[in-house]
Amino acid sequence: GEDVEQSLFLSVREGDSSVINCTYTDSSSTYLYWYKQEPGAGLQLLTYIFSNMDMKQDQRLTVLLNKKDKHLSLRIADTQTGDSAIYFCAAMDTGRRALTFGSGTRLQVQP
Amino acid sequence: DTEVTQTPKHLVMGMTNKKSLKCEQHMGHRAMYWYKQKAKKPPELMFVYSYEKLSINESVPSRFSPECPNSSLLNLHLHALQPEDSALYLCASSLLLEDEQFFGPGTRLTVL
Numbered sequence: 001g002e003d004v005e006q007s008l009f010l011s012v013r014e015g016d017s018s019v020i021n022c023t024y025t026d027s028s029s030t031y032l033y034w035y036k037q038e039p040g041a042g043l044q045l046l047t048y049i050f051s052n053m054d055m056k057q058d059q060r061l062t063v064l065l066n067k068k069d070k071h072l073s074l075r076i077a078d079t080q081t082g083d084s085a086i087y088f089c090a091a092m093d094t095g096r097r098a099l100t101f102g103s104g105t106r107l108q109v110q111p
Numbered sequence: 112d113t114e115v116t117q118t119p120k121h122l123v124m125g126m127t128n129k130k131s132l133k134c135e136q137h138m139g140h141r142a143m144y145w146y147k148q149k150a151k152k153p154p155e156l157m158f159v160y161s162y163e164k165l166s167i168n169e170s171v172p173s174r175f176s177p178e179c180p181n182s183s184l185l186n187l188h189l190h191a192l193q194p195e196d197s198a199l200y201l202c203a204s205s206l207l208l209e210d211e212q213f214f215g216p217g218t219r220l221t222v223l
Binding site: 033 | 115117152156159167203209211213215216
């Protein structure tokens, strides 16, 4: 089955760029997702990328996909204090037809 | 309507109680999901419904009983829970299986 890994913590200063990294194991994953979770809340879908793309940009968010290395990253430009949250990478496990989540990266933005 | 709603927001129950969690969406999605999330952990999949039929049961104990009475509504019936079942229960929906999933705000469950 799919295995998804992320680093646990990232701290940046307000205005800097943040880069959150993720690796996955199932090369047949069709879609890869980034979700944001604020304390006590549900998961908000931020963006996703199809496996035949290598980059997707959506306002301050840029997703890069290296399919050969099975590496996904989320870059947040001009990071704001409101971006402080846990960010989950998720991959579609094509065998189970279900999402597998990484452990989440806590992003702390210092004013 | 572009959201998934969940009720109640918070629930406290004793180990002998029976309660239900409710999830609703009006986006025409045909797949609905229950996840359990413990503190500082990712969501764990519990059940998946596709076209109102149970598609995945991740070996969840029988004290959790899902129900999908129609394409917009998903329930999770709870009975004889244990304190370790205390968690945030998240509902999600997607247009079809393998499409992007949209999550509700969750129900924070505490079992005493």
